[in-house]
Amino acid sequence: MAQHSRKGAQFQAVTANRLADGIVVYLTAANEWSVSLQDADVAEGKEAAEALLARGQKFYVPDILVVDIYLFEVEKTDGGIRASSVREIIRQAGPTVRTDLGKQAEIDGVHA
Amino acid sequence: MYRYDQFDQQLVDERVTEFSGQVARRLSGELAEDDFKPLRLMNGVYLQLHSYMLRIAIPYGTLSSRQVRKLAEIERVYDKGYGHFTTRQNLQLHWPALKDVPAILRELASVEMHCIQTSGNCIRNTTSDHHAGAVPGELEDPRVICEIIRQWSTFHPEFSYLPRKFKIAVSATEHDRAAIRIHDIGVQVVTNAAGEIGYEVWVGGGLGRTPIIGKKIADFVPREDLLAYLESILRVYNMFGRRDNSYKARIKILVHEIGAEDMRRQVEAEFAEVKTRGVLQLPDDEVARIEKYFAAPAWEDLSDDVPEIDALAAKDKGFAEWLRNNVSAHKVPGYSIVNVSLKPIGLTPGDCSADQMDVLADIADKYAFSEIRVAHEQNLCLAHVRKRDLHEVYQALNASELATPNIGLITDQIACPGLDYCNLANARSIVIAQRLSERFSDIEFQKKIGRLHVNMSGCINACGHHHVGHIGILGVDKKGVEYYQVTLGGAADETAAVGDIVGPAFTEGEIIDAIDTIVETYLGLRQDGEIFIDTYRRVGVQPFKDKLYATH
Amino acid sequence: MQLIKNGSFVQDEWTTLADDEALPASGPVIVSLERFNTEQNLLLAREGKLGIRLKSGQEPTPIAPYLDRLALVALEFPTYRNGRAYSYARMLRDRFGFKGEVRAVGGVLRDQFFYMSRVGFDALEVDDNITPEAYADAVSTFTEVYQPSADGRERVMSLRQRLAAKAGQHA
Numbered sequence A: 001m002a003q004h005s006r007k008g009a010q011f012q013a014v015t016a017n018r019l020a021d022g023i024v025v026y027l028t029a030a031n032e033w034s035v036s037l038q039d040a041d042v043a044e045g046k047e048a049a050e051a052l053l054a055r056g057q058k059f060y061v062p063d064i065l066v067v068d069i070y071l072f073e074v075e076k077t078d079g080g081i082r083a084s085s086v087r088e089i090i091r092q093a094g095p096t097v098r099t100d101l102g103k104q105a106e107i108d109g110v111h112a
Numbered sequence B: 001m002y003r004y005d006q007f008d009q010q011l012v013d014e015r016v017t018e019f020s021g022q023v024a025r026r027l028s029g030e031l032a033e034d035d036f037k038p039l040r041l042m043n044g045v046y047l048q049l050h051s052y053m054l055r056i057a058i059p060y061g062t063l064s065s066r067q068v069r070k071l072a073e074i075e076r077v078y079d080k081g082y083g084h085f086t087t088r089q090n091l092q093l094h095w096p097a098l099k100d101v102p103a104i105l106r107e108l109a110s111v112e113m114h115c116i117q118t119s120g121n122c123i124r125n126t127t128s129d130h131h132a133g134a135v136p137g138e139l140e141d142p143r144v145i146c147e148i149i150r151q152w153s154t155f156h157p158e159f160s161y162l163p164r165k166f167k168i169a170v171s172a173t174e175h176d177r178a179a180i181r182i183h184d185i186g187v188q189v190v191t192n193a194a195g196e197i198g199y200e201v202w203v204g205g206g207l208g209r210t211p212i213i214g215k216k217i218a219d220f221v222p223r224e225d226l227l228a229y230l231e232s233i234l235r236v237y238n239m240f241g242r243r244d245n246s247y248k249a250r251i252k253i254l255v256h257e258i259g260a261e262d263m264r265r266q267v268e269a270e271f272a273e274v275k276t277r278g279v280l281q282l283p284d285d286e287v288a289r290i291e292k293y294f295a296a297p298a299w300e301d302l303s304d305d306v307p308e309i310d311a312l313a314a315k316d317k318g319f320a321e322w323l324r325n326n327v328s329a330h331k332v333p334g335y336s337i338v339n340v341s342l343k344p345i346g347l348t349p350g351d352c353s354a355d356q357m358d359v360l361a362d363i364a365d366k367y368a369f370s371e372i373r374v375a376h377e378q379n380l381c382l383a384h385v386r387k388r389d390l391h392e393v394y395q396a397l398n399a400s401e402l403a404t405p406n407i408g409l410i411t412d413q414i415a416c417p418g419l420d421y422c423n424l425a426n427a428r429s430i431v432i433a434q435r436l437s438e439r440f441s442d443i444e445f446q447k448k449i450g451r452l453h454v455n456m457s458g459c460i461n462a463c464g465h466h467h468v469g470h471i472g473i474l475g476v477d478k479k480g481v482e483y484y485q486v487t488l489g490g491a492a493d494e495t496a497a498v499g500d501i502v503g504p505a506f507t508e509g510e511i512i513d514a515i516d517t518i519v520e521t522y523l524g525l526r527q528d529g530e531i532f533i534d535t536y537r538r539v540g541v542q543p544f545k546d547k548l549y550a551t552h
Numbered sequence C: 001m002q003l004i005k006n007g008s009f010v011q012d013e014w015t016t017l018a019d020d021e022a023l024p025a026s027g028p029v030i031v032s033l034e035r036f037n038t039e040q041n042l043l044l045a046r047e048g049k050l051g052i053r054l055k056s057g058q059e060p061t062p063i064a065p066y067l068d069r070l071a072l073v074a075l076e077f078p079t080y081r082n083g084r085a086y087s088y089a090r091m092l093r094d095r096f097g098f099k100g101e102v103r104a105v106g107g108v109l110r111d112q113f114f115y116m117s118r119v120g121f122d123a124l125e126v127d128d129n130i131t132p133e134a135y136a137d138a139v140s141t142f143t144e145v146y147q148p149s150a151d152g153r154e155r156v157m158s159l160r161q162r163l164a165a166k167a168g169q170h171a
């Protein structure tokens, strides 16, 4: 799978797409998959991140909830959790060319 | 246009049942994702950034108004009210849920449509000229042979697990609107000395990481042997194409490695074998049966001079502009081909809303024999419109933002979905297309620039055909930041060429100015009657390099 | 692994020999092309049926002269994605007229049974979780076919012609 975090990334979260409808989701501290990045559990450092991914994958075992699980880099800011790469910013918000569509039009806590 | 008979319909219905079963097995957990993925990929279902994507096949880019209405309905019920037309004349839905795909397929089957072989390493949708059956100088309607190829390639038992995907395109006029030289197989309809119809065959064209223009390996394959010839090429490819590296697995690499001559010899040897068995010969009456579906509509006997249209054009500047840019000559007096631009200034190239589709279906019913075509440039087309109806058609299109008079001009850009939607993208492409079209929105300036094809892709897969744009823009990723590489001098028609990389990539902030510099440089250098590509071919890349990188 | 032969789940009577394995005095054996090439005389003179197993890069033309003395050719699918052997099977049947068993081994998915049966495989080595129902289902998904292939099924094109001819007679 493609690399979605820089080497030595400080903060990372786990994301996936829901199997039934493909919607982007994030692994929460309560082991649920939330549609909002703001609900994501954020791991600090490499080991914690790997543990977080392992938790997501364990959770993935029934294999009918989500697909394509991976770690990606985030930043913690006053405004909440922010995705670092353009790709992940777009995934948590929706197409930049259709701001009327996707999470940016449906839920709070989305950032551009 | 072609209509399914009982056999075609049964096959598509059976496919819906099969895929519905596969989806059910996946959703219940009986099938694991790894086992399901190849199955969904055989049916045009991709997982993209925000959701799934479903690619619907539009064989050789021909749709009926009934089909267009059904697509609009599907977009409203199962998606977000729009779809995206691609360079392969297909339609992509960006937001379908996997659990709804079986229902969508049933709806599609009800209007003789499907998603079969719109992805996967198989023979994909055969594409063709969107002016087929209408354009002057055509030897035969290329869609007849396309339909024959469609049937032969559908669920081909031997060629469904090829080394890589396989694309075939057919053109029946000298001027190639189907870009056959950048396809795995390009078929050019020709006649021999005796005046019989046959096919010239090009092989090994393709874009992606290693862009290559196809090579001609047959000058004349008689019509009854075309399937045998195609099967021979596919067999050579299936047996000898590389499977060790997906970037080297397309037939273009095989042809490149063994050489066109050797390829021709191997294909001819295989062809001799296939021909002796005779089973693939095309029976005349089957060709005739399919030809009937593409018979010319009931054209009226009309004069080619329509003074009232000239008078309206004199009064209505927008109409005059549209007439000049978007309307092409038809082979029958009194008729025109209307090209429908899906490139309104500042919006997404190739996107079409459900409402626009309904409007188009109505216009097609009223003025264009209920038929709508998809062009590989991501535009649509009404192939047979009476000249005297042109003003009404213009007004109806214009009311729905479907009459931007920019066909073939700099704002008529090809752009893939890029990083706004696509899982494989390195950078956004739509947003660059939008900014570029805003920068060059002045129609007078566009006309001054003249015909200029700008193509952009969000990654090296080149769905936006950037290598063969007169100006090509490729999105690249440098440590999570979007950059844009520019190529110049590409062409997709009968003068097909791969563009030259002009130099280091530009940032998102620089790219529009860079294109501006290229255009200005060309305007400064061009001689009488030249369009961009002529000037480029005359002067080469250097003057553009000098201007682009002088200030950096 | 289980074996499906002509649509039935059967006991495999064949032994696939590793290249360094001693040749049994009798009984049907499958050997690699390499072993066949080095021990050809011995193998052909032996009691008992002989089969050759071809790897994905080994096309069948070199064994064509021996086909009348072979009872089986096994074709390997290194992964289900590698479809070379579909063409090999067709060559064996259509070009060389091979009448013995053509067996698919390796990456063989349920959703490929239909295609395999069409190109000339009459035996498939499949996963243990494949049931007779799943097999029957997979090969009967499509009633008609568009292409002629090694299974000799009539293509839709000729069905149409026959239908038209019949309609013509009644007219």
Ligand code: SF4
Binding pocket: B416, B417, B418, B419, B422, B423, B424, B425, B426, B457, B458, B459, B460, B461, B462, B463, B464
């Ligand atoms: S060119 Fe790349 S980014 Fe664009 S649609 Fe194709 S795969 Fe996606």
